[in-house]
Amino acid sequence: MTTYAYFQGQYVPEDQANINIKTHAFLYGTSVFEGIRGYWNEQTETVYLMRAREHFERMLQSAKILFMETSLTVEDMTETCAQLIQKSGIRGDVYLQPRFYKSGHVVPPRLDEVDTDYCCFVLPFGAYLDVNKGLKVCVSSWRRVSDNAIPPRGKIGGAYVNTGLAMAEAHINGVDDAIFLTEEGHVSEGSGMNLFLVKDGKLITPRTTDNILEGITRASLMELAQNELGMEVEARLVNRTELYLADEAFFTGTAAQVAPIASIDNRPIGTGKSGPITLQLQQIYMDAVKGKNTKYSHWLTPVKAQVASATK
Numbered sequence: 001m002t003t004y005a006y007f008q009g010q011y012v013p014e015d016q017a018n019i020n021i022k023t024h025a026f027l028y029g030t031s032v033f034e035g036i037r038g039y040w041n042e043q044t045e046t047v048y049l050m051r052a053r054e055h056f057e058r059m060l061q062s063a064k065i066l067f068m069e070t071s072l073t074v075e076d077m078t079e080t081c082a083q084l085i086q087k088s089g090i091r092g093d094v095y096l097q098p099r100f101y102k103s104g105h106v107v108p109p110r111l112d113e114v115d116t117d118y119c120c121f122v123l124p125f126g127a128y129l130d131v132n133k134g135l136k137v138c139v140s141s142w143r144r145v146s147d148n149a150i151p152p153r154g155k156i157g158g159a160y161v162n163t164g165l166a167m168a169e170a171h172i173n174g175v176d177d178a179i180f181l182t183e184e185g186h187v188s189e190g191s192g193m194n195l196f197l198v199k200d201g202k203l204i205t206p207r208t209t210d211n212i213l214e215g216i217t218r219a220s221l222m223e224l225a226q227n228e229l230g231m232e233v234e235a236r237l238v239n240r241t242e243l244y245l246a247d248e249a250f251f252t253g254t255a256a257q258v259a260p261i262a263s264i265d266n267r268p269i270g271t272g273k274s275g276p277i278t279l280q281l282q283q284i285y286m287d288a289v290k291g292k293n294t295k296y297s298h299w300l301t302p303v304k305a306q307v308a309s310a311t312k
């Protein structure tokens with residue numbers, strides 16, 4: 001299967017989507033991006049993109065932080081995703097990574113007066129984290145990047161070195177993933193996921209000002225927990241030891257979906273297995289993203305599978 005990419009204003013086979021080594025984004029990590037999942041429905045032969053609008057709106061916000069200008073609209077970019085799925089002939093779950101990047105061949109790492117371009121690739125995609133077992137997690141010795149350094153509110157390519165350092169440390173130390181603290185020592189988020197705790201029937205998550213990426217799955221989960229389970233949801237400062245004493249804990253993210261946590265720093269969370277509320281929320285989330293709960297079908301953008309190779 002040839003997968004297609006959108007690159008320099010055209011749809012091209014992915015192996016032709018290559019940048020010059022002097023590209024600013026390659027030199028300095030100056031790109032902003034999104035990860036978008038599409039869920040395949042066999043009956044309707046359709047991929048449903050999960051909250052594409054919110055992802056592109058967030059990408060435009062990230063772009064604003066880095067002085068990136070574009071005439072592309074949310075609709076234009078959603079269309080590139082649809083075309084890539086169709087041209088690539090994918091009939092299954094997908095992951096798309098649209099991106100604005102500083103495309104100029106400019107040596108100083110300034111952000112102003114450097115051209116910006118848009119690109120996107122698509123992949124057939126399955127699990128990112130194992131959502132069936134509880135994850136073993138550590139608190140990272142690395143601190144989360146902060147709003148006054150590399151703003152985590154923007155999904156900035158170069159900031160993923162921070163994510164990579166935490167992931168590598170976790171894997172080398174034999175656990176599945178990591179939780180970041182802020183420089184002040186409060187709980188922030190996972191390496192590439194947001195974090196929730198369940199305590200006394202209440203859902204608790206760090207605030208948007210605790211150097212998290214304002215997750216779209218996080219917002220969806222908060223809405224689902226309130227609407228479907230009548231749960232109280234609190235976004236507040238969270239201390240490290242609250243992690244150890246939570247009844248349940250889980251990560252959320254486009255790639256991670258809803259991933260239960262079994263232990264943190266070798267302390268079992270609750271019973272040390274995926275918690276019952278977490279598993280309920282996981283099911284509710286998967287039903288919503290797969291279009292099984294029509295109350296949330298406004299979150300989904302349908303992309304019909306392409307018949308044969310008509311548009312290639």
Ligand SMILES: Cc1ncc(COP(=O)(O)O)c(C=O)c1O
Pocket residue numbers: 035163189190191192193194212213214215216217218252253254255
């Ligand atoms: C650092 C970080 N936090 C949180 C998330 C979760 O965000 P979302 O639910 O919008 O995918 C991601 C994933 O994109 C991430 O990279």
